[in-house]
Each structure stands twice: as C-alpha cells, then as structure tokens.
Amino acid sequence: QSVLTQPPSASGTPGQTVTISCSGSSSNIGSNYVYWYQQLPGTAPKLLIYRNNQRPSGVPDRFSGSKSGTSASLAISGLRSEDEADYYCAAWDYSLSAWVFGGGTKLTVL
C-alpha cells in the first residue's frame, strides 16, 4: 500500500490529453513539493516534473504538473506512442521522514 495514491492505469489515443492524479495528505503533498517520474519499459525512472510544475531541460511542454491542497496531477497533452510508460508521483513526507512514492500509473496509448 503506497502512501501516495495513483490510479493503476490510464489510457488515451494519440493527440488526446490524459491526466493522472496523485492523492496524499497534509504531511506530504499538502506541505511539500510534488515530483513526477516517467519510467519507460525496462529503464530507470526519469525526472519529468519538479517542484509541482517545473520541467527539467529537455522535457517537452506537453507535460505539465499541478498541485492543489493534498492532491496533484500530471497532464500529458498531444499524446504520443512514446509516452507509453509508468508514471510515479513522489513527495517528502515530514511525518514519516521519508521520500514516499505513488504506486505508479501505467499509461497506454491506444
């Protein structure tokens, strides 16, 4: 059971916009930054969004993050086949004194 809650799966067709949610609590998302990682099949995770809504250099602006209260979302617009991957949200939890992750959302591009 992950501390952050994500839907196990999401899907969309090319060109569509897909949103993945991440729900936490006051001790993690509610008081700290949210980060998103993309994990392509068979590879290590890659930092996709940092500090709620910032993109590292090289990440397309099709990817955007937002946060409200104790929840966060990752939106992927103009969906492409290469976006098919697992997506994880993460935050520092001051109550647990640990980095916590969501269980991951498997995105399928139909």
Place this chain on the structure above:
Amino acid sequence: QLHLQESGPGLVKPSETLSLTCTVSGGSISSSSYYWGWIRQPPGKGLEWIGSIYYSGSTYYNPSLKSRVTISVDTSKNHFSLRLGSLTAADTAVYYCARHEGSGWLDPFDYWGQGALVTVSS
C-alpha cells in the same frame, strides 16, 4: 555527462546481507555538494526510497528499513555503497542508485543508474 553504475551479486540467500556499490563517473562525489541515494523497485511494483548519503558521510535512512541498512561513501574510489541485512524474499527488487538534484536530501533524483536486480533465494 554524469553516469552511475550499480554492481554487486545478483543472488543472495535469505538472512544474509546484500552489498551493492554505485560507481560514479563523469563527476566527483566529493567535489560536488550533492546527496546520493538508493531506491528499490520489487518486480512489477512501485518505488521505495532506501536512504541517502552526503560525500561527508551524513546519512538519512527510510525509517522502515533503518534497522537493516547501512550506506557508506568512499570518495577515493568515487563510489558509495549499500548494505541491507537480514534479507527475506520481500527484499527481491531492482536496486537503483541515484543523485539528488540539489545540495539536499529533499531534492529529487535527477541522475539514475540502470539498476541491478537482486534476488533473495536459497
């Protein structure tokens, strides 16, 4: 370009200790003010932070694993290491080493190793 590479046994027996090393190339562990960490991922499951270390040796561990974990750094060899004891099958996972983006353990992981699968089985 920074590169991280995990190394160590791929098979360990129950009750024994896992030892992994992360060798950093393309940059010096001691010349940069970064924290370095270990994260694991059981097959088909999500990510779990194990702990992080500064080049000076300061460490932060996940409380859920703290009693069994030791992370150390060897700046002369430009690597840091993980030891996890009292292993059970539940410790079977891909173990990743990674760098924290900024100068603190509260910064996200921006560079990752390719991962090393460790199976706990007799």
